[in-house]
Amino acid sequence: QQQVRQSPQSLTVWEGETAILNCSYENSAFDYFPWYQQFPGEGPALLISILSVSDKKEDGRFTIFFNKREKKLSLHIADSQPGDSATYFCAASDTGGLSGKLTFGEGTQVTVIS
Amino acid sequence: EAAVTQSPRNKVTVTGGNVTLSCRQTNSHNYMYWYRQDTGHGLRLIHYSYGAGNLQIGDVPDGYKATRTTQEDFFLLLELASPSQTSLYFCASSDWGKDTQYFGPGTRLLVL
Numbered sequence: 001q002q003q004v005r006q007s008p009q010s011l012t013v014w015e016g017e018t019a020i021l022n023c024s025y026e027n028s029a030f031d032y033f034p035w036y037q038q039f040p041g042e043g044p045a046l047l048i049s050i051l052s053v054s055d056k057k058e059d060g061r062f063t064i065f066f067n068k069r070e071k072k073l074s075l076h077i078a079d080s081q082p083g084d085s086a087t088y089f090c091a092a093s094d095t096g097g098l099s100g101k102l103t104f105g106e107g108t109q110v111t112v113i114s
Numbered sequence: 115e116a117a118v119t120q121s122p123r124n125k126v127t128v129t130g131g132n133v134t135l136s137c138r139q140t141n142s143h144n145y146m147y148w149y150r151q152d153t154g155h156g157l158r159l160i161h162y163s164y165g166a167g168n169l170q171i172g173d174v175p176d177g178y179k180a181t182r183t184t185q186e187d188f189f190l191l192l193e194l195a196s197p198s199q200t201s202l203y204f205c206a207s208s209d210w211g212k213d214t215q216y217f218g219p220g221t222r223l224l225v226l
Binding site for chain 2: 004006034036041042043044045046089100101102103104105106107
């Protein structure tokens with residue numbers, strides 16, 4: 001079963017708008033949540049991450065909001081640019097173990113129209 | 115910046131064929147991972163390794179073997195390839211288990 005779920009599957013926004021990507025998880029042991037960005041023909045690359053002790057993490061135009069009680073998080077892309085068009089993966093890990101295993105969601109494909 | 119390379123970039127084989135996918139990282143990372151990426155499933159972990167000679171089973175290991183020959187090199191083996199193994203395969207490495215994973219460019223495999 002999918003332990004990390006993302007919605008929507010795809011999202012189209014106008015340049016300058018805020019794109020909101022949603023993620024939920026089932027395993028209460030997950031405490032580290034990275035978001036990876038993937039462009040066509042490339043491997044995913046870390047964009048931004050958050051630990052479960054925080055409820056918000058900002059990095060430029062990218063912000064993660066985290067709700068531990070509801071096991072939900074979201075990625076907000078402010079002032080979206082055409083260069084942000086990519087697939088975004090929410091992932092989760094239990095840092096109590098040493099494996100570094102990441103469980104990924106299905107991904108959200110974002111298209112920014114200028 | 116971490117460098118992870120994969121070869122081949124594209125591979126076509128027939129059902130029952132043998133395939134070896136190669137991954138090399140040049141940053142002395144301890145951890146290496148093999149994922150497959152399929153639409154609707156995201157990335158799923160096949161096997162991973164803590165170091166040379168070590169192998170750990172991932173979440174979707176059936177039909178796959180892996181071997182870590184050196185700290186730099188991690189191989190994924192499909193000994194009897196099936197059409198269900200048609201996918202995009204990614205290798206990744208990290209310095210330690212709680213660190214950022216750096217991904218290679220991927221290998222697209224088609225099993226006819």
